[in-house]
Amino acid sequence: MRTTRSARVAGLAAIALTAAACGSGDSGTASDDDGVIELTVATFNEFGYDELYQEYMDAHPNIRIVERKAGTAEAAIENLRTKLAAGSGLSDIEAVEEAWMVGFLAQADKFHDLRDYGADDIADRWLPWKFEAGTAPGGEVIGYGTDIGPMALCYRRDLFEQAGLPADRDVLGQMITDWASYFDLGVHYVEAMGEGYAWYDTAGNIFQAMQNQLEVGYYDTDDNLVAAENDAIKANFDAVVTANEAGLSANLQTWSEDWAKAFQTDAFATLPCPSWFLGVIEGNAKGREGTWDVVDAFPGGGGNWGGSYLTVPKQTDHPEEAAELAAWLTAPEQQVKAFVAKGTFPSQVEALESAELAEMTHPFFNDAPTGTMFVNRALAVGEAQYKGPRDGDVNQALQNSLRRIEDGSQEPDAAWEQFLEDAERVG
Amino acid sequence: MPTVAAPEHTAGVATPQPSDRPGWRQRLSRADVTYSPYLYIAPFFVLFLVVGLIPLGYTAWVSLHDWRLDSTERSFVGLANFADLLDDEYFWNALGNTFSIFVLSSGPQIVIALGLAVLLDSGIRARSFWRLAVILPYVVTPVAVGIIFGNLFGDRFGLINTVLEGIGSGPVQWHADTLPSHLAIASMVNWRWTGYNALIFLAAMQAIPRELYEAAVVDGANAWRRFISVTIPMLRPTVIFVVVTSTIGGLQIFAEPLMFDSQPGAVTGGSDRQFQTMTLYLYERAFRNLDLGAGSAVAWSLFLIIVVFALLNYLLTRRIASAGEARQ
Known part of the structure; x- marks a missing residue:
């Protein structure tokens, strides 16, 4: 029986290896038995959201947030493009850098129209040009603005x-x-x-x-x-x-x-x-x-020059929860916290009026009041x-x-x- | 196992076979000897199929379509993508650049590696240290190499131009002029791969029986003659291996020209495509212009060129090596 066994083991091993090679990673979203919804958020560089995730999870015990952080905006965009074309593998929320947003506006049908999840109610949260640049020619809102430059x-x-x-x-x-x-x-x-x-x-x-x-x-x-x-x-x-x-x-x-x-x-x-x-x-x-x-x-x-959007691809199994999280993360209070954490300049009107920005000066630049200066600059940006x-x-x-x-x-x-x-x- | 084996066994008993034909046990054992080796090597080939052949076939399929990354409409266009390439001056430019950089890198690389291997094979002191030292550049990632060489080959504040200006020679436009840019990129490739090839040569040299050298010495051959008539012919398979692998690698140079561009993120290989290689052009078409069909056609053209060239190199090096053997 020894030889038979070893032959079978070899065969099994071959099959097991094949299976391992074919088996892909988890597809992004999952619902546990206990009703906890896992939301994945794909970002790049530093969005300053690390502590915000915990805050959101504390307030929403049924949500678990997993972040997938890419090293560069280019890497994130490549991932988004290819998986959008492949039809699977994307996170529930995908961050997109402003420069590439245009290309995705043309594929608005692959993202959830956030108007279905209350985008109209919060549209005046953002500087008009920022909100506009996240809106497709057909009127679909596919991205909530995070920061600007x-x-x-x-x-x-x-x-x-x-x-x-x-x-x-x-x-x-x-x-x-x-x-x-x-x-x-x-x-x-x-x-x-x-x-x-x-x-x-x-x-x-x-x-x-x-x-x-x-x-x-x-x-x-x-x-x-x-x-x-x-x-x-x-x-x-x-x-x-x-x-x-x-x-x-x-x-x-x-x-x-x-x-x-x-x-x-x-x-x-x-x-x-x-x-x-x-x-x-x-x-x-x-x-x-x-x-x-x-x-x-x-x-x-x-x-x-610069800044990003949070989008919700159609691939997600939890569009409602994802849209809600994206709206929460890009709310003025949260973006001010992200600004304090990582210096991402907020795109929300209310956030621009915050004390954190008004008090900011930059010692390297002769103590220039950079906070108020860049708020003025943000307000001076014309139509997209x-x-x-x-x-x-x-x-x-x-x-x-x-x-x-x-x-x-x-x-x-x-x-x-x-x-x-x-x-x-x-x- | 017994639960599985038992029914088969009884089945065997139920239908007795002629005594001159082997029983199932023997046949199984023979089958084991015949087929098991294939099973053992199957994992490699299954993996190769999954990560090698299937993508290759899929790329061929895509290259026959009008296939864009930002659109779901895909129409079959036959060989139109390839026909477009024939008329595409940027494709030919990339092909020329690739060969130029390949020749500038692989040629000197193999010669220097051979020389280094001879030195390492001789009785120098601190042998292990030197052997370790030549492999060090190989450990450094191409991106880090790109940053280091970016500093060396800076047009304005680069070390090399500073030295050149110091000795009264005009600064070289490393990024704007075609040949200097190829030299700079080839030097990055050489820096990284020469030591690696030298170690391969060294390993092969050490396997050459010392008696051959002794006999040559007795015959009155000097060091150069021993190198030409003993070392080189004995290295024949290794030279073929190194030439073929460096052909494959050399025609796929990507990270170096990407890192070398003065505008980070640009994949055009310089302002006027001075150093855009085939892989860089492939990347531009597929992932910047989002034209996956055209990109796949470039990929397949590159694949065919590499196959042809590797074969050509193989035949050439075989001839050279066997000519040396004949002389001996």
Whole structure:
């Protein structure tokens, strides 16, 4: 019997291994025998929700919250995209970064319309532009806003003084109104400082802010690519090219190694900075306290860079509970707590009026009252621009065209032509 | 077991068989000898089927469709995705970049690895330390390598350009110019893989019978002649192995060019696709443009190219190695 047995064991082992290879992880939602509902929440980076989960579970004994945290927004988005296409495997609540929200608005049918779960009643909780950007063209609300990244202007106080420009943040706030005034100051600055001193890091960064302020972007509301027809885009492109030719750009790509090192030099004097950018500057410019400051102004009005939404995919077995949790997490009281925990700037009107924000100052930036400043910046953000589902790809093509100009591999006219071709390819 | 075996046994008794035919016990035992080995190796092949062949087949299926990640409509288009690739200048650009980086990395890598292996095989001091040292880069993740080399190859404040400017030579545009960008990426690959290949060569060298060298010495062969006429021919299977694996790896370079881009997150491999490899282009089409059909077509093209190239390399290295053998 020995050989028989071993043969059978081998066969069994093979089958067991196959089974193990085929068996997938749990599919996200589960209901225990004792009626406890498990809700999974997929986030990335830091949402500041860790303590809030416990608070919610204490108040709702029938709910157990499990968080799935991805390392980066990109990883989270890839997971969401592929599992949305596959039709299974998603969490009950999926966080989506603002930049990718557009792509999911086009697939609104794969998410629960939160209007079915009371979105209309709480719509005025958010800044209107934030709520709007979570609403699909057909009116379906697929995401509740969490945080935002209102944009201000960060500047090198010491270098401004050196160049003979006003260094006071309130005076500068009066002077910088539109992009023309921003570029004019830049021309003054580089003329006064000479070679090696630039006004901003890269044209791509400036162009991005200008692009987002346009009423119509790369696409019209019928999803037609209008990059070539929309004269405002070409005008902005020409404006940054002209500024670059005047020496305003340090030609350093945001986030590159060279860029990060440049904070220890005097390579550039201003940066468009969303609220969360202050930490980035502080980290890169370590040891240079007081050289940077913030102006409570942004050229051309307001701007936003970053922030997220909580969505409830149709795959969930507990849409009602998930929607309720998402609504609770994004309520003003909770977002203020998240802000205190991890510094995520709240998108809710009531939260913007909180004492926590009003009292905030930033020691690294000359004790600038950054709390009230960024509240003002958040209120200055205009209507959300309509973005077609392939907006990101077209934008990458444009960013590449500006990079080609800055690294010297192409002339501006050729770069624009190639952008139009690339946009046509992906659009 | 007895409960299972018993009915079979009685069945065997109930229908007696001719004495010249083996009983069920013998047949089972013979079957065990014949088939059990297949069962033992089955787990590997089952796993290979699940994580290798099925995805491969599925990718082929997807590549024949107009299949987007953000849409549920899927229509069969035959070979249209492949036909589009033939007209796609960015595909050919990626193919060219891939081969350029592959040649710049695999070539020097194998030569240097052989040299290193010879040194490690000789009577140097602190042998274990050196052997450990050459494998260290292999342990570092490609992402960390990317950050380190990003600092070395920075256009403005990078270490290499600082040194070059120090000796009066102009800064190299590592990211904007095609060949320098390929060199930079190849150096990342080489740094990571040379030591690994050197250890494989070293292991093979140590298996060469010392008598062969002694005989060669008696015949008056110098060190170079011994290397060419004894070491290289004896390393033949190892050289083939290293060439084939580095071909497969070299044509799939992904993390290095991704990390090298001056705009993190961009998958275009530079502002003008100066260093976009095939896998990076695959990723762009499938997961940025969300065109899974086109991405799958790129994947299958890459697969076929790798198969052809690995075969070609195999034949080539075989010839070279056997030519050396013939000379001996």
